[in-house]
Amino acid sequence: MQDLKILGETSDLHEARWWEPEGNKKVHCYLCPRHCHIGEGQAGFCFIRANQGGKLYSLGYAHPAALQIDPIEKKPLNHFLPGTRVFSMGTAGCNMGCFFCQNWGISKSRADQARSAYVPPEDVVKLAIRNGCPSIAFTYNEPTIWGEYAIDIAQAAKEYGIKTVMVSNGYITREAFHDIYDHIDAANIDLKAFTEGFYGKITLTHLQPVLDTLVWLKNETDVWFEITNLIIPTLNDALSETRALAEWVLKNLGPDVPVHFTAFHPDFKLRDKPRTPPETLHAARAAAMEAGLHYVYEGNIYSGGAHTSCPACKKMLIRRSWHDVQENNLKNGCCPNCGLAIPGRWADGSAAARGLSRAAETAIEERYGDLNL
Numbered sequence: 001m002q003d004l005k006i007l008g009e010t011s012d013l014h015e016a017r018w019w020e021p022e023g024n025k026k027v028h029c030y031l032c033p034r035h036c037h038i039g040e041g042q043a044g045f046c047f048i049r050a051n052q053g054g055k056l057y058s059l060g061y062a063h064p065a066a067l068q069i070d071p072i073e074k075k076p077l078n079h080f081l082p083g084t085r086v087f088s089m090g091t092a093g094c095n096m097g098c099f100f101c102q103n104w105g106i107s108k109s110r111a112d113q114a115r116s117a118y119v120p121p122e123d124v125v126k127l128a129i130r131n132g133c134p135s136i137a138f139t140y141n142e143p144t145i146w147g148e149y150a151i152d153i154a155q156a157a158k159e160y161g162i163k164t165v166m167v168s169n170g171y172i173t174r175e176a177f178h179d180i181y182d183h184i185d186a187a188n189i190d191l192k193a194f195t196e197g198f199y200g201k202i203t204l205t206h207l208q209p210v211l212d213t214l215v216w217l218k219n220e221t222d223v224w225f226e227i228t229n230l231i232i233p234t235l236n237d238a239l240s241e242t243r244a245l246a247e248w249v250l251k252n253l254g255p256d257v258p259v260h261f262t263a264f265h266p267d268f269k270l271r272d273k274p275r276t277p278p279e280t281l282h283a284a285r286a287a288a289m290e291a292g293l294h295y296v297y298e299g300n301i302y303s304g305g306a307h308t309s310c311p312a313c314k315k316m317l318i319r320r321s322w323h324d325v326q327e328n329n330l331k332n333g334c335c336p337n338c339g340l341a342i343p344g345r346w347a348d349g350s351a352a353a354r355g356l357s358r359a360a361e362t363a364i365e366e367r368y369g370d371l372n373l
């Protein structure tokens with residue numbers, strides 16, 4: 001466990017959920033499958049859940065370390081409010097130990113190392129509205145570890161007609177799964193590889209809990225979800241592995257869950273590996289479509305594999321360039337050529353969103369004007 005300088009007085013900290021006392025002022029956190037047993041004055045593996053005085057506190061609550069407006073396609077989500085902006089936020093810390101992390105500046109920081117602002121849940125929603133975003137994404141680091149904050153934001157967002165998105169590694173326990181995902185509208189889950197060896201050595205976690213999360217999402221929720229598989233040369237780029245992943249998705253989740261194969265760039269502790277060649281992504285996409293998946297995308301490269309086409313008549317439905325939507329031909333969520341219903345959440349959401357009063361806009365402007373979003 002990590003020694004941590006507790007950031008404030010106990011009364012200022014937000015008590016965590018999903019923990020139990022263990023005696024000797026130790027606590028057991030069961031939010032994610034790590035099941036950290038945390039001594040007093042220490043934090044769990046994720047850095048941002050800390051034991052003070054025999055109670056577990058969520059240090060990320062109301063303290064985002066990153067706030068930004070992104071295209072929804074960057075999450076990546078290609079079948080959820082295409083062409084819209086998403087108010088994106090993350091805190092410090094992470095419950096995985098990925099050697100290739102592309103956001104390691106915050107994911108590997110302790111809460112007291114990452115520069116953060118104080119933004120309570122309702123203000124996050126108001127900032128999203130103020131910036132013309134019909135959705136809010138919990139992203140950049142692993143949002144499960146600040147699930148208390150995500151839930152409160154999602155509840156406030158519903159009152160304003162704003163949607164919420166988890167961009168997650170899927171490493172969550174059964175005990176916490178519904179508590180969080182029952183409030184969420186969409187998710188992108190990283191399926192980082194399809195071997196336990198990769199998960200064990202390169203992410204310091206395990207594969208099976210991530211597969212369990214995907215099955216729970218499919219069978220037990222209405223959350224719209226897509227899958228991302230970042231392909232890293234020599235580590236998870238074997239076509240046999242990609243085929244096995246696609247066959248598992250087909251069998252357990254069905255052909256309509258979109259899968260994104262994305263390109264790696266050298267980062268953090270994996271700077272000795274080359275960028276993923278575009279040919280690798282083309283081959284992975286072809287193999288997954290051959291296995292029977294309907295919506296397979298290539299990401300982090302310029303590619304025709306970013307477009308959405310009708311799986312029945314092959315009509316181009318959404319044309320994209322990187323994260324830009326250049327053309328959207330869907331008619332009420334259906335192919336305009338053959339009428340096939342294309343799975344996803346297509347309404348842009350702006351009609352559902354409630355605006356802010358003039359006074360609320362002014363207050364948000366005064367409080368957060370210097371964030372420069």
Ligand code: SF4
Pocket residue numbers: 029030031032033034035036043044045046047049094095144145
């Ligand atoms: S959420 Fe953090 S503290 Fe809790 S079990 Fe996972 S890594 Fe440990």
